[in-house]
Amino acid sequence: MAKKDKKPVVGFYGLTGCAGCLLSFIFNENEIVSLLGMVDLAAFPFIKGKQGDKEFDIIFLEGVVCSNDDLDMLKKLRAKTKILVSLGACASTGCIPAYRNFIDEAKYLPLMYEKVHRIKDKDPKPIDAYVHVDFTIPGCPPNREEVKSFIKQLILGKTPRLYNDPVCVECKLNGNHCLLDEGKICLGPITRGGCDSVCTNGRFECWGCRGPCPDANYEAFIALIKDKGHNSRTLKERMQSFAGLKLPDELQIEDAPDYVG
Template sequence: MGGSNMRSVDEERKERVLPRVVVIGLASCFGCQLQITNVEAYLTDVLGQIDLRYWQLASSDPMPEEFDVAVVEGAVTTEESEACVRQLRERAKCVIVLGACAATAGIPGIAARNFFARPGQVYKDVPAACGSMVVPRPVSAVVDVDFTVRCCPVDTMDFVDVLQRALYGSNKLEHTGTMCGDCKRNGTDCFFESGQLCLGLVTVAGCGAKCVNLGRACNGCRGLSPDANLDAARAACVRAGIEPGDLDEALQLFNQVNPVCDGRE
């Protein structure tokens, strides 16, 4: 009996010291949350490092009051989600944004320009279920974030890497260079040489240029690189026989709310 009680105390102590994690979904397809489960070979190892208190995708239970790490997928599109994000920031020691929608406003962000005219184009009377809508924006436009897992959808091992950095600390710097460097290291052919648009020359690196390695041009899902030179990119389009306007249009898929893309900065 005494041994059984001792094991119980040890288990409770272990539970108390594990970082308490919550996973929340805002405006998104929830695909990035599903990607987390695709790390089957290591999933139990990952879960063994945390105390998973809440996962919106898997449970309808209310979110707990106390936690250490908040993982947020999706864009902020309502006053309710904006308040939720602010509450998460107040309570969490660390906020991780997951995927393009959370990092750049992603697909919901496509509707950002002239947003308040759009509901009336779809609904005669906006349903109450839509809530009090706001212009779609990334989580970082509302609160400070500590770590970002980019791409659409995220790479599962990239998420594991970022989670470990959040839990244990790291001096690893964020990527700032553009995807073209990855392509050169991979030895892949440049789409511009065949007159095809690719957003790798302005998109932040870090995914290893997976799409390009598979023969698909980069669509910019990692977001615009802080080192991107849009004027130089438009000039590169002209040299390749591509309309510069095509570059600007393509950027709207994942960068609609980035002020750099329309000259606001």
């Protein structure tokens, strides 16, 4: 890490995405001026007109790789930085854009234009499918407090650690009534927490945006959901929505036919 007398050189970049993860950093409104004072912010194209062309200590990168340009940029950024942090769900799991990997091409091919069918973009993937990633900040969007704490720890040369328990732990601590008991398909039991169960606090079921938690018991979870009479196709689609690429390859979920349009 950077020497004590020198501020770490930091960059914030985005591949294809929605800018929400970059905003999760900016939305630390009360601390952002002091946070920025701790670093040499060399690049942040979203809010800066000029980007410094130097070696970075840390690059925070949001977005999914779904075009050759994305991949070129990712490789360039990886080569320029000591630490690469995947910021948010697109960069970390592929998020909703990567759900495209699981659907029939017929569903989206009509959206491509006739003349450019052959210029086919890349199947959307998280950045660790292509390069080494040093740290991951999960979530769609990532929790702004978590982003702040990650940055502070990295500046201090510490090793940030992720929350490993499933969402259910925080959800219980927050005193929420279980949405599974209310007949919802809630992915809380198999999803990494650390979000303060923000969705279930709002009475909305977890869709798994932070990716699978370590040692998730998929078999028991899938059996539970099926036992409650849910359509297994809906369950599969939910599990694939935010983090399908991070599920174990051998996982069998579905026994219902796919939608045929």
